[in-house]
Amino acid sequence: MQAQRAALPIATGKDALIEAIRENDVSILVGETGSGKTTQVPQYLLESGIAGKGMIAVTQPRKVAATSLAARVAAEQNVSVGSLVGYSVRFDEASSDETRIKYVTDGMLVRELLGDPLLSRYSVVIVDEAHERTLRTDLLVTNLKKIQRKRNAPSDAKGKGAAAKLNPLKVIVMSATLDAEKFSRFFDGAQIMYVKGRQHPVKIYHTAVGQPDYVDAAMRTFWQIHTDQPPGDVLIFLPGQEDIEGLERSLQLYMDRLPKETPSIVVCPMYAALPPGQQAAIFKPAPPGFRKCILATNIAETSITIPGIKYVIDTGKCKEKRYIARDTGTGFDTLLTRDITKSSAAQRAGRAGREGPGHCFRLYTEEAFDAMEASAEPEIRRCSLTSSMLQLRCLNQDLEDVDFMDKPDREAIGAALKTLYLLGALDNKRNLTKLGRDMAAFPLEPPLARAVVASREFGCTLEVLDVVAVLSASSKLFFDSTDEREAAADARRKFRHRSGDHLTVLNVVRAYQEIAAAEKKSGRKEWCRKQFLNERCLAEAMDIRNQLREVCERMQIDWKASCGEDEQPVLKCLVRGLVQHAAYLQPDGSYKQLMGPSIVKIHPSSSLCDKKAPVIIYDELVYTTHIYGRGVSAVLRSYIADVPVLNVKGA
Numbered sequence: 001m002q003a004q005r006a007a008l009p010i011a012t013g014k015d016a017l018i019e020a021i022r023e024n025d026v027s028i029l030v031g032e033t034g035s036g037k038t039t040q041v042p043q044y045l046l047e048s049g050i051a052g053k054g055m056i057a058v059t060q061p062r063k064v065a066a067t068s069l070a071a072r073v074a075a076e077q078n079v080s081v082g083s084l085v086g087y088s089v090r091f092d093e094a095s096s097d098e099t100r101i102k103y104v105t106d107g108m109l110v111r112e113l114l115g116d117p118l119l120s121r122y123s124v125v126i127v128d129e130a131h132e133r134t135l136r137t138d139l140l141v142t143n144l145k146k147i148q149r150k151r152n153a154p155s156d157a158k159g160k161g162a163a164a165k166l167n168p169l170k171v172i173v174m175s176a177t178l179d180a181e182k183f184s185r186f187f188d189g190a191q192i193m194y195v196k197g198r199q200h201p202v203k204i205y206h207t208a209v210g211q212p213d214y215v216d217a218a219m220r221t222f223w224q225i226h227t228d229q230p231p232g233d234v235l236i237f238l239p240g241q242e243d244i245e246g247l248e249r250s251l252q253l254y255m256d257r258l259p260k261e262t263p264s265i266v267v268c269p270m271y272a273a274l275p276p277g278q279q280a281a282i283f284k285p286a287p288p289g290f291r292k293c294i295l296a297t298n299i300a301e302t303s304i305t306i307p308g309i310k311y312v313i314d315t316g317k318c319k320e321k322r323y324i325a326r327d328t329g330t331g332f333d334t335l336l337t338r339d340i341t342k343s344s345a346a347q348r349a350g351r352a353g354r355e356g357p358g359h360c361f362r363l364y365t366e367e368a369f370d371a372m373e374a375s376a377e378p379e380i381r382r383c384s385l386t387s388s389m390l391q392l393r394c395l396n397q398d399l400e401d402v403d404f405m406d407k408p409d410r411e412a413i414g415a416a417l418k419t420l421y422l423l424g425a426l427d428n429k430r431n432l433t434k435l436g437r438d439m440a441a442f443p444l445e446p447p448l449a450r451a452v453v454a455s456r457e458f459g460c461t462l463e464v465l466d467v468v469a470v471l472s473a474s475s476k477l478f479f480d481s482t483d484e485r486e487a488a489a490d491a492r493r494k495f496r497h498r499s500g501d502h503l504t505v506l507n508v509v510r511a512y513q514e515i516a517a518a519e520k521k522s523g524r525k526e527w528c529r530k531q532f533l534n535e536r537c538l539a540e541a542m543d544i545r546n547q548l549r550e551v552c553e554r555m556q557i558d559w560k561a562s563c564g565e566d567e568q569p570v571l572k573c574l575v576r577g578l579v580q581h582a583a584y585l586q587p588d589g590s591y592k593q594l595m596g597p598s599i600v601k602i603h604p605s606s607s608l609c610d611k612k613a614p615v616i617i618y619d620e621l622v623y624t625t626h627i628y629g630r631g632v633s634a635v636l637r638s639y640i641a642d643v644p645v646l647n648v649k650g651a
């Protein structure tokens, strides 16, 4: 491993790099994918003593990158994860007092800012994969600039504040495909450094004509590789979960028809909603004689090294989160399939040349590549700003005044303000309320955080945490079994609560807990399988719930407070959070949004789908042939009227 480290392109310029970082407060580092930036730079800083006694944070846009990089760098340092090298991602952390290098998601570091606005535990923050321009990265970058003004000012200018006692903070911005000039301008002309060369070549092929059916084209390309090319695993980039599941089924079907002498394949899906344990499967080597075929979204596009990958098939498509603002001041996030950018294409190809020469098959023409945009529009210009706005208000900052690299949209700001006002997090002068501060303490989306905070008033924190934990898990609770639809529906009926989906979830959690108390792990699994429940979702939810209970304890909210058999208070709490997602029954059987112009139908997956409740709340809207509300409960009109901002007496 040490020889491998020394052979990385970045190792050649190590001394010059360390010197430049030592001399500059901000450094911008651009180097080919696989040149060694993410794994090596933090170790160089540690070994050279630049970090002093402080910690080195390395941010990643995605959880899987943060955890897998920590594992790799811990191995290179010959320590266990959580000691010298650790990580911190939402709902999971491995670090200790010994930790000096910490791989974190950008969102986690933003969260740390709330409790420690000067990031006093860190002496270096490395913003990695900065080209992705996630909302959290942008929030972080603007705050890092602010922190540096305080911590790095000459000592006579620092005054006597908290910053005076702290060492200067170093910031390093890194990526393979970065608009380096833009970052440099933002950081007042920061120095840009380039790492030359790549370790292994990747040969790129384009198709002669466009491939509208990219899933089919990916399958044909895969079989060609499998039958004609030497051993080596294959990584296929697809836009989303449905395409991944579709291709997985087709591959299995073909495999069954292959002649016996054809080597076998193992197919591993990889998308964000897959539980972490299952995601980790992609890093396991295939059994001897097998070829591994990973079907991934852009979650596997940056930072990670998947051992064994020699071939990449790139469909050229991705899903992008986009916020659709409405004139009414409300809006919603939606996922749209679109062409990738040149920057993504380079990152995807880069996954093939990590351990040796690789090949990247692009299922689009060279002209289509030339026509792609250089990089994606920053998230701050296209995503909901509610959660960020709340965090900024906690830091006494306002979205409109903050020095961002790109300014957010006025409409999106308006919608975020309106949501936070309706949740009671801001008052009508935009001041942060006590409620808002309490909400920000929970690592949850503001509507769910609002429900948890409300549970203090209604004495049902135990139950609300159970429901919120399942809603925050990364995978779905119920399996949609197409083969055994009837049996699945029968099983689900047992848990059904007449008020709808939220209390149905509560019934499931209660039943699962009884089983968990009586059975070993294998028994729980078997029980879940029989009930068509996703055990991974429940196990993850229990973990999340325990962490939320800890936050409650810190905030002196009694998480043991229970409403017992009368669960209506749980719905009252959910109404406080989902007030913007309320709709009233119309004479024609459809629902009209309380605070929006849309006509909404109840999603077919809901237990209320064939009922006619006068008032409903829902978790989210889904757009297919209609606008559907998913995760629906029937509530009383009075619960909505009691929401303080809607109730003049209570306002």
Ligand SMILES: Nc1ncnc2c1ncn2[C@@H]1O[C@H](COP(=O)(O)OP(=O)(O)OP(=O)(O)O)[C@@H](O)[C@H]1O
Pocket: 008, 031, 032, 033, 034, 035, 036, 037, 038, 039, 040, 068, 072, 175, 176, 199, 302, 303, 304, 305, 307, 350, 353, 354, 355
């Ligand atoms: N988990 C791992 N297993 C095996 N080799 C690894 C692993 N992680 C990193 N490597 C090796 O270290 C090299 C450098 O990885 P590193 O992530 O530091 O590169 P990078 O320059 O940050 O690339 P990128 O821009 O793609 O994130 C890889 O190309 C690979 O050879």
